Amino acid sequence: MSTAASSREARLDPSVFDLPVEKMREGYYTDAYFNHVRAALLADGRHPQVLMQVFQRKHAMLGGMDEAIAILRLCSHDWDALTVHALHDGDRIEPWETVMTIEGDYTLFAHLETVYLGVLARRTLISTNTARVLEAAGGKPIIFMPARHDHHRVQTGDGYAAFVAGAMLGAEIGVTSDAQASWWGGRGVGTVPHALIAAYGGDTALAATKFAAWAPEDFHITVLVDFENDSVRTALEVARALGPRLWGVRLDTSNQLVDRSLWQEMGDFDPRGVNERLVRKVRAALDAEGFDQVRIVVSGGFSVEKIEEFELRGVPVDAYGVGSSLIRGENDFTADIVVSDGRTTAKVGRQLRPNARLERVV
Incomplete structure (x- = not known):
């Protein structure tokens, strides 16, 4: 079977993506407000332990997950201090289904939200559109x-x-x-x-x-x-x-x-x-x-x-x-902090949604 079909056993190596690691780590590609949030937390000496939950709102074929994980692995400020669970590229996903969770000190990865969400949005759009065309054919x-x-x-x-x-x-x-x-x-x-x-x-x-x-x-x-x-x-x-x-x-x-x-x-x-x-x-x-x-x-x-x-x-x-x-089209992803320092802190309508299909990323 093809490389993608065997991705259950092995994800793409992060080096494949040729990421601009230093610029990503500096927040160069990030919406400014995430950089500001991180700076404010660091200035206050606050390091909240959070659970970040990622989802989208359509029936779709997931794409970009290995790339998103590579961004977290290479561009966070301490990958080893994070716990990440995720689905795989090519997985069929439901509206509101949790596709990834990130647990750890929020200041280690707050600057990456824009980037990994953008990757998931773009690649899932392509995978989903292509799957629909292949099915039609x-x-x-x-x-x-x-x-x-x-x-x-x-x-x-x-x-x-x-x-x-x-x-x-x-x-x-x-x-x-x-x-x-x-x-x-x-x-x-x-x-x-x-x-x-x-x-x-x-x-x-x-x-x-x-x-x-x-x-x-x-x-x-x-x-x-x-x-x-x-x-x-x-x-x-x-x-x-x-x-x-x-x-x-x-x-x-x-x-x-x-x-x-x-x-x-x-x-x-x-x-x-x-x-x-x-x-x-x-x-x-x-x-x-x-x-x-x-x-x-x-x-x-x-x-x-x-x-x-x-x-x-x-x-x-x-x-x-x-x-x-x-x-053409859109397939937007959203990330929410749903747990902070052991307490449920999700905004209204964004409760914790556990997903037994998620796998620990090592």
């Missing part, structure tokens, strides 16, 4: 493609959060940059892009041939076929040119365009973008010429809802490329 491979839609610094953790979702569901997921794959030792995957096609004067078959001449034998060569907005013709040209070297074709027609193959069929369906009829026409054309082994990958505006519709209708898609929808 019914086990078909997913290509995780949001790298171009967000800052490069989020790639490593986001890629791992997506990988965790795939491992938990036993589904194949590819990522598009080496950064996204780095925490589990993978590598980025990709198709023959529009840029290479343009570099060869808009000749998709020629660009694909040149790419295949360069590519290692183990590459799954997949070619975008919408450059001239004539996906059926282009898919056949590429299949003829590459033969058995072609793993798949990727349909990526803009939602503002209608593929040339559909121009005479409009009227009873929405012909824009990558739609059911376009996929079926490409599949039929490939099969008719004996290219039934060539897979069809679709991308461009695919969400959980659109994938569910395709699967319900049995559209012959072999893999989905999903981008910006995987990083």
Whole structure:
């Protein structure tokens, strides 16, 4: 089984995350009021022994826990003086379920709340969104493609959060940059892009041939076929040119365009973008010429809802490329001190919520 699936036995080593330890320890990334609280307590000589409880409010797949633990381990002022219990990356969690508790002198870790909550929020959002897409796809491979839609610094953790979702569901997921794959030792995957096609004067078959001449034998060569907005013709040209070297074709027609193959069929369906009829026409054309082994990958505006519709209708898609929808939404976490110096001190509505699923972090 994958690294993520075996995480019950071993969490990711803290060194993997390449944390800016000194800056985190100084409170550089922390909301100022937490730094002020810590400073005030230290000035008063007060070191309350607390139990901090962390939760969120949705049905979700947990992500970022190993990273959050690494922050506490490396950036608190005395990890050995803290007692931490936590769930694992990939765990399914319920609304209000306690996912982590931190016990010890509050001044040792007060400056880290902003950081570990932010990590949990971001990674859980990605894991949950990816899990929903994988479930909608019914086990078909997913290509995780949001790298171009967000800052490069989020790639490593986001890629791992997506990988965790795939491992938990036993589904194949590819990522598009080496950064996204780095925490589990993978590598980025990709198709023959529009840029290479343009570099060869808009000749998709020629660009694909040149790419295949360069590519290692183990590459799954997949070619975008919408450059001239004539996906059926282009898919056949590429299949003829590459033969058995072609793993798949990727349909990526803009939602503002209608593929040339559909121009005479409009009227009873929405012909824009990558739609059911376009996929079926490409599949039929490939099969008719004996290219039934060539897979069809679709991308461009695919969400959980659109994938569910395709699967319900049995559209012959072999893999989905999903981008910006995987990083949209929110999955906020909250941390509360619920016990202080042995007394219950939770604010109204935030009582202690023990969770037998939590495991001691050593």
